[in-house]
Amino acid sequence: MTLHRRHVPLVILSACQSAAQGQGEEPLGSVAARLTAAGIPAVLAMTHSVLVPTTRALFGKLYEQLARHRAIGEALDAARFHLHNHPEKYEVQRGPERVPLRLYDWFVPALYQSGADVPLLRKAGKGAHIETTAPRTNLPAGPESGFFGRRSELWDIERGFAAKARRITLTGFGGQGKTALALEAGRWLTRTGLFESAVFVDYSRVQAADAVAVAVSHIGTVLGESLPDAGAAEQALKRTATLVILDNLESLAAEPLRELLAAANGWSESGGTRVLLTTRTPDFGHPDYRIEGTNVHRRILLAGLGRRKAPDDALEWFAELAKLPPAPEVPSPSREALIELFDRVRFHPLSIRVLAQQLKTRRPAELASASAGCSPPLRPARPDRRTRRPSCWPRYASRSTGWTSTPERCCLGSASSRAGRSRRTSSRSPASATSKPARPAPSGPCCGGNWSRRRWSRPSPCRGSSRRSCASIRHWPPCSGSS
């Protein structure tokens, strides 16, 4: 067995029931026992299903203790004590109150150990020089309210890049969490050491005629090198395994986008460097970014942050958002009411953020009834089979900008339309690299457009009949201006 030959001292199977003695149904059943039998000195596995907060607490303590040169068994004992002394997992709704869920699950991890209980990490000898290099990145710090869910997408990105994928594109509606996921992937993959460096280029903040130059300049800054052009960047990226994140590519006009995609293709083939792209556009229509028949480029289509049957990521995020000021003026909604609301917006993250704000002053029933005349944000819908868009959501008019979401349109339509105008203007005068108008923000005007026969018409100022729909969605950010 390769692991044994390579003297792997500890294998951790953190999946649920990985210590089970398999009857054939559990994929990991009896793996722990077989690994021990094959000569792995220590195997840590789970005897039962395990909650995410338990995993977090268990491994936080275990790794801390291992880093302090404790023996594996001792470190696990300390982690079990920690679990026993901190049984609170997360908050659940009990009647009108939210109460902590307490669970004594300290016994879930099981250690199979065939030899002596020895420290995993030895102390460095006197005078030994330990070289620690922090990853070089320009990634912003994680969000204050935390990052939730997207485990399977993060797994796909990590496995993809560890295997054959050179380029991965995240695509989906506006506000679906593409940027948030790309940043989290960047933070995670530099922490785990898959990349030595990560470069984040946000094209929503610069209206660049020369998108390649913008990326090269960011790469040069992060790697600390002076890079005159894309070719020099390619050489630098060959030397340092870097995750290059090209974000919000729907902001670019066709020609700069084409040039950037061509350059990024070269970068992604340089040494250990890989490229992660985000866009609302479902398909770039570029031969190097085909979405079928290749593993070298992969597309990940983002759905909502959960669903009715798996709402916990969204609920946990909502609980964190609720803790941010201002303090709520109304009692916090029940779990069922929240799931109902989230389901109506199909667990769309930007909508959940807006709802979290609204639910500090309004009750879920008010939001639902106030939305009766405004079907877009809170109307349940079935996804369109072909596009996976909910069928009542609008088809975005412009090919270059791709998808946008109903909630964003409803709350933020005018701001999006300003951004669209700016894009068109910039493609007429490509020499200018001007600052793009602010991205749609939840404070934007709400009278973004109108609904007829499931089609979204162009955003327009509140006037005549659209005033009624504006009033009916006043729980979303209020109209500014003429209405």
Ligand SMILES: Nc1ncnc2c1ncn2[C@@H]1O[C@H](COP(=O)(O)OP(=O)(O)OP(=O)(O)O)[C@@H](O)[C@H]1O
């Ligand atoms: N998994 C998540 N955990 C916590 N917050 C999230 C998550 N996904 C998205 N968000 C938050 O939801 C909001 C919208 O997400 P984001 O900006 O990433 O969407 P987007 O798909 O990049 O939108 P756009 O197409 O407009 O660029 C942001 O405030 C982001 O921080």
Ligand SMILES: [Mg+2]
């Ligand atoms: Mg984005």
